[in-house]
Amino acid sequence: MLTIKAPQKLYNSTIKLSGSKSIHNRLLILNEVLHLKLQFENASNSEDTEVLQNALKKISTSNNAIIDVGHAGTDMRFLTAFLSIRKGEWLLTGSDRMKQRPIGELVKVLTKMGADINYTENENYPPLKIKGNFLSGKSIEIDGSISSQFISALLLISPILKNGLELSIKNKPVSWPYVKMSIDLLTKTGIKVVIENNNIKISPISEHFISKIYNSNFFIESDWSSASYWYSIVALSQNLELCLTGLKNNSTQADSILPEIYSQFGVSTQFKNECVFIKKTGLGCLEFDYNFSDCPDIAQTVAVTCFGLGIKATLNGLNTLKHKESDRIFATKNELEKFGALIEATDNSLTINNSTVNNNIETLKTKTFTVSTYNDHRVAMSIAPLAILCKELCIQNPEVVSKSYPLFWEDLKSVGFNVNLTL
Numbered sequence: 001m002l003t004i005k006a007p008q009k010l011y012n013s014t015i016k017l018s019g020s021k022s023i024h025n026r027l028l029i030l031n032e033v034l035h036l037k038l039q040f041e042n043a044s045n046s047e048d049t050e051v052l053q054n055a056l057k058k059i060s061t062s063n064n065a066i067i068d069v070g071h072a073g074t075d076m077r078f079l080t081a082f083l084s085i086r087k088g089e090w091l092l093t094g095s096d097r098m099k100q101r102p103i104g105e106l107v108k109v110l111t112k113m114g115a116d117i118n119y120t121e122n123e124n125y126p127p128l129k130i131k132g133n134f135l136s137g138k139s140i141e142i143d144g145s146i147s148s149q150f151i152s153a154l155l156l157i158s159p160i161l162k163n164g165l166e167l168s169i170k171n172k173p174v175s176w177p178y179v180k181m182s183i184d185l186l187t188k189t190g191i192k193v194v195i196e197n198n199n200i201k202i203s204p205i206s207e208h209f210i211s212k213i214y215n216s217n218f219f220i221e222s223d224w225s226s227a228s229y230w231y232s233i234v235a236l237s238q239n240l241e242l243c244l245t246g247l248k249n250n251s252t253q254a255d256s257i258l259p260e261i262y263s264q265f266g267v268s269t270q271f272k273n274e275c276v277f278i279k280k281t282g283l284g285c286l287e288f289d290y291n292f293s294d295c296p297d298i299a300q301t302v303a304v305t306c307f308g309l310g311i312k313a314t315l316n317g318l319n320t321l322k323h324k325e326s327d328r329i330f331a332t333k334n335e336l337e338k339f340g341a342l343i344e345a346t347d348n349s350l351t352i353n354n355s356t357v358n359n360n361i362e363t364l365k366t367k368t369f370t371v372s373t374y375n376d377h378r379v380a381m382s383i384a385p386l387a388i389l390c391k392e393l394c395i396q397n398p399e400v401v402s403k404s405y406p407l408f409w410e411d412l413k414s415v416g417f418n419v420n421l422t423l
Contacts (some may be wrong), residue, residue, distance in 0.1 A: 106150040308388070
């Protein structure tokens with residue numbers, strides 16, 4: 001259990017964010033696929049990236065191994081595609097929750113391309129028994145409405161397929177900026193990518209291909225998802241100003257939409273020397289309505305901000321949240337209701353009806369609240385800013401933040417929060 005108390009004054013500070021795990025994990029796969037020998041600056045210190053690094057090391061020294069990715073969904077999807085082209089026999093598995101996260105669409109597409117993949121427990125779900133094959137990159141179709149990571153997994157292996165890849169995406173794709181991130185990184189390596197409507201064509205590499213970033217140092221932009229919690233803290237504070245390092249104005253990360261969203265909550269953003277300066281400059285809106293289909297990872301954080309500011313809010317485009325590390329729609333509703341939130345939830349939306357929460361701030365400040373984390377890093381960190389509004393906030397299983405932001409609690413201390421871990 002971890003307890004958080006907000007002091008009378010929070011301190012203007014610089015938060016050194018680590019690299020984006022989304023970018024780093026894609027580069028780790030491309031490093032292997034294209035033999036790039038990249039060195040990483042501002043590397044991600046997330047558990048997900050560490051798990052993927054360890055898995056790739058194990059794969060490089062064996063042709064028959066059990067690969068356990070734990071809770072790392074990106075690792076599961078990327079390795080499903082990567083191991084399909086890697087000579088050997090592999091058992092790819094994960095945590096109990098991972099075994100409840102569907103992967104059938106990706107497996108179906110890979111199988112059509114010649115992959116040898118079998119389910120060892122339940123149809124359409126991990127674990128997977130994979131025998132590496134030489135795959136054909138013929139024209140293929142995939143349902144884009146399930147997971148952008150399925151599309152990215154295919155794109156990242158596509159340059160070494162015999163014919164490259166012609167991928168047709170049916171149905172409206174979710175989290176499209178993450179697909180664009182994969183395409184951007186492929187392009188940076190020197191791979192030719194052509195996009196026409198919902199079709200992506202990747203040219204195969206030639207026998208004498210040498211990437212333009214071969215054996216290079218690659219600076220990984222800091223993680224905009226991690227920045228979201230600081231935007232929420234600033235929005236719920238009075239005069240706090242923070243500097244967040246390593247972030248770019250023209251980012252390919254989906255969550256770089258944060259400045260636009262939080263401007264509606266009275267938070268200003270200034271970019272200077274790849275740093276972001278954020279501070280509260282106004283009262284913000286009275287009602288908020290937004291579709292998060294492109295950036296679902298920040299939906300919980302925004303929901304908490306809206307509740308804390310007493311903003312009536314409707315958050316749509318949340319259908320993928322039910323299949324994350326937890327059912328995040330249920331978790332958000334359940335945990336905010338502990339604070340007195342009035343929330344309506346569907347499989348695709350959250351509606352927060354508390355428009356008078358600011359009238360109850362003094363009541364919240366007299367109470368201690370205990371938050372469940374559902375073994376989900378984003379539940380823990382999205383709720384944490386509410387420590388500003390209550391007497392004390394108790395977080396169960398606080399170690400879950402290591403999945404994406406291991407130093408989160410330490411960084412909270414640096415701003416002035418009283419953070420204590422109890423057994």
